[in-house]
Amino acid sequence: DAGVTQSPTHLIKTRGQHVTLRCSPISGHKSVSWYQQVLGQGPQFIFQYYEKEERGRGNFPDRFSARQFPNYSSELNVNALLLGDSALYLCASSSSWDRRGNTIYFGEGSWLTVV
Amino acid sequence: GESVGLHLPTLSVQEGDNSIINCAYSNSASDYFIWYKQESGKGPQFIIDIRSNMDKRQGQRVTVLLNKTVKHLSLQIAATQPGDSAVYFCAEMVWGGSEKLVFGKGMKLTVNP
Numbered sequence: 001d002a003g004v005t006q007s008p009t010h011l012i013k014t015r016g017q018h019v020t021l022r023c024s025p026i027s028g029h030k031s032v033s034w035y036q037q038v039l040g041q042g043p044q045f046i047f048q049y050y051e052k053e054e055r056g057r058g059n060f061p062d063r064f065s066a067r068q069f070p071n072y073s074s075e076l077n078v079n080a081l082l083l084g085d086s087a088l089y090l091c092a093s094s095s096s097w098d099r100r101g102n103t104i105y106f107g108e109g110s111w112l113t114v115v
Numbered sequence: 116g117e118s119v120g121l122h123l124p125t126l127s128v129q130e131g132d133n134s135i136i137n138c139a140y141s142n143s144a145s146d147y148f149i150w151y152k153q154e155s156g157k158g159p160q161f162i163i164d165i166r167s168n169m170d171k172r173q174g175q176r177v178t179v180l181l182n183k184t185v186k187h188l189s190l191q192i193a194a195t196q197p198g199d200s201a202v203y204f205c206a207e208m209v210w211g212g213s214e215k216l217v218f219g220k221g222m223k224l225t226v227n228p
Contacts, residue, residue, distance in 0.1 A: 004158075033214065042204050042218030043159065056213020090158055092216075099210040100166070101147030106158040 002027065004093050004107035012113045013081050021076045021110045025093030031055075032074040033104065034066055035090040043090055043106075049074055050097035078112075086114045127225045134195045136222050138188040138205035147208040149216065150179060150190045152201045159204060162190070192224075200226045 005024045013019050025032050031050040035043035045058040049068035063079045078085055088109040094102040128134050140148070146167035151159035163174045165181050172179050178191040188205050202223050206216040
C-alpha cells in the first residue's frame with residue numbers, strides 16, 4: 001500500500017513568489033497535517049485538516065494556507081515567499097481526529113529552496 | 116511554553132550494543148507520545164508510540180519507557196545495527212483541538228561497525 005505521497009519533491013522559488021505543495025494521505029486516512037522542518041531542527045506544526053475542515057493551526061503567518069479536498073488530499077500554499085521559508089515541508093496523515101491521538105505517518109517531504 | 120527536548124544531541128555506539136535515547140517533555144497533560152526515526156533526506160518514520168496509561172511498550176528490537184512523574188521518555192534499541200543510524204525524535208501530542216505534535220530537536224545516532 002502507498003504511504004503518504006507528496007509532490008513536488010524538490011523545488012526552487014524566488015522571493016515574493018508563491019508555492020503550492022500537494023499531499024495524498026494513506027488510503028483510508030481522513031486527517032492531513034502539515035509541518036515545516038528547518039535544517040537541524042524538529043518539524044513544526046502548521047495545520048491539521050480533518051473532513052475538509054481546519055482543526056488546528058500553528059504559529060505561522062497568514063501567508064500560509066491550506067485546504068483539504070473531498071478525496072482527503074491536501075494542498076499547502078505559501079504566498080510572498082521569504083528566504084526563511086526554505087525548509088522541508090512534511091505532510092502527515094492519520095486515520096481520524098481524536099484527542100487520545102492516532103498514529104501519525106509522514107511523507108518524504110517537499111524540499112523548498114527560496115532564492 | 117511547549118517543549119520536548121532530547122538530553123543528548125549525539126550518540127555513537129558499536130554495532131551490537133544496546134542504545135538508549137532519552138527525552139523530556141513539558142506538558143503534563145499530554146497523553147500520547149511517538150518516537151520517529153529520520154534518515155538523511157527523508158521524512159520521519161514512525162517507530163513506536165505509547166499512551167500515558169502505559170509505562171512500557173515493546174516493538175521489534177525497540178522499547179519505549181514512559182515516566183510520567185518526571186515527564187521523561189526513553190527509547191531503547193536492542194542490538195543496534197548500522198541501519199539504525201539516523202536522527203531520532205520524540206514527539207508529544209498536545210491537544211488544543213488538533214493532533215498537534217511537538218518535536219524536539221533530534222538526536223543523531225551513529226552506529227559504528
